[in-house]
Amino acid sequence: MLSPSLIQRQSQSLVMTPQLRQAIAMLQLGHQELAQSLQQIAEINPLLVLEPTDTVASSDPAEAPDYHDDDPDRFTSGSEQPEAAAPGPSLHDDLSSQIHLTFPAYRDRAAALYLLASLDDAGRLPERISDIAHALGMETAALESIRHILMRLDPVGVFCRSLEECLAVQLERRGRLDPAMKILLANLDLLARRDWRLLRQKCQLAQDDLLDMLAEIQALNPRPGFDPHHPVTPIQPDLIVRRNGDGFRLTFNHRALPRCHVDTDMQRHIDGSTEAGRQLQTYASEASAVIRALDMRRQTILKVGAEIIRQQTAFFEDGISALRPLTMRELATTTDVHESTISRVVNGKYMDTPRGIVPLRMFFSTALQASDGSVQSASAIQHRLRALIAAEGDDILSDDALTALLQKDGFAIQRRTVAKYREGLGIAKSSQRRRLKKTS
Secondary structure, three states: OOOOOOOOOOOOOOOOOHHHHHHHHHHHOOHHHHHHHHHHHHHHOOOEEEEOHHHOOOOOHHHOOOOOOOOHHHOOOEOOOOOOOOOOOOHHHHHHHHHHHHOOOHHHHHHHHHHHHOOOOOOEOOOOHHHHHHHHOOOHHHHHHHHHHHOOOOOOOOOEOOHHHHHHHHHHHOOOOOHHHHHHHOOHHHHHOOOHHHHHHHHOOOHHHHHHHHHHHHOOOOOOOOOOOOOOOOOOOOEEEEEEOOEEEEEEEHHHOOEEEEOHHHHHOOOOOOHHHHHHHHHHHHHHHHHHHHHHHHHHHHHHHHHHHHHOHHHHHHOHHHOOOEOHHHHHHHHOOOHHHHHHHHOOOEEEEOOEEEEHHHHOEOEEEEOOOOEEEHHHHHHHHHHHHHOOOOOOOOHHHHHHHHHHOOEOOOHHHHHHHHHHOOOOOHHHHHHHHHHO
16 A cells, blocks of 8 residues: 655756856857847946956967967967958848858858958959968869859859959849840940940940940949948957967957956945945856856867867868868867857857868868778868869769769769769759850
8 A cells, every 4th residue: 555755865956057057158159249248247237347358458479378288278368360350240141141051061161151251341352262262272163163152142243353243243143144245344444434436336236225234234233242231340250270380379369359357446345234235246246257157168169179170180281171070079079078068169159260260160070981991071072072063174074973083082972972962062963064064
């Protein structure tokens, strides 16, 4: 017969204190969101003081330890100013979202994001593509293939190298890039000088037809990357990597956030015997918790960044094509950090490298077995596949031919996988590419 009884048990559970929740929330925020969050906290808490980074004395970057140090916690903060800048919110975020949807391969996505960071106020690329390709350690033809896809994102015409190319892409979208229009675009200098007679002569058009073409051009956007409501602002990377001898030096970018400290003058005059004093003591405790959470965030990001450098050294040496397979679970094991924490760290965080600003998420990819038994990054195969197709001449490569070339490069891959990757990259079949080649 059942009877009531008392049973004593011991168990362990993790209690999510408000301070722990705050620390986790701060870890997954980017610089802009975190700065806004700190401002909101400081407006409520009179004991938390925020100082602009311009007024804070910066530490000497030379004092930061080298990458060769075994202990990632020994990576200290520096104040190197990031070299690259990307457009600010709104258009930048919209294009970034389109890039993530358009490029499934991490290497191609990273290259596209690098191009995004290189745009000027008008949305054009002032730097030569060959120079960018050299900085990224990739083939110029492969980067050009990526750029031609980017030019057709919304708004059409961003990522172009010249005004002529920008207008041509927009007219192509409208189905109006005929031979006469190409001649007109090739003579924009005559259009600027209003030399109508010579323009009619070159285009071999009547005056009314030329006026119609000019009206079409006037309806286009010569600066599709310019947004007057959202001026260009620099996106600050969280981590800065610089070559240091035979290795690399990792520093934390303090300039992206205000410096926080407790108002010690007010704290010294708190009278704990009054209700107002006890409230101020609570504020002081909460301000200290914010500062500890920020320090924990910095140390965790540095720790993860240090391990990324160790795991992906080949990228910093040789470029995007050298990215190795790496999962968040693997990094969690080597850093003794939970996988969910790794995900929070890389979310929306950027690293300023000698090869430009890259998102931390691009360092993670899936793996395939190579013919020699080693593993190869799936994005490496996709990157190589795109390069092979971009370098096609008169002989268009079929999926069988692409498979043979990839296998010759050491990739243990089958034709159906090549077809799947080609389709995922948004590249047409060989028969469609052959027809397009004949009509161009």
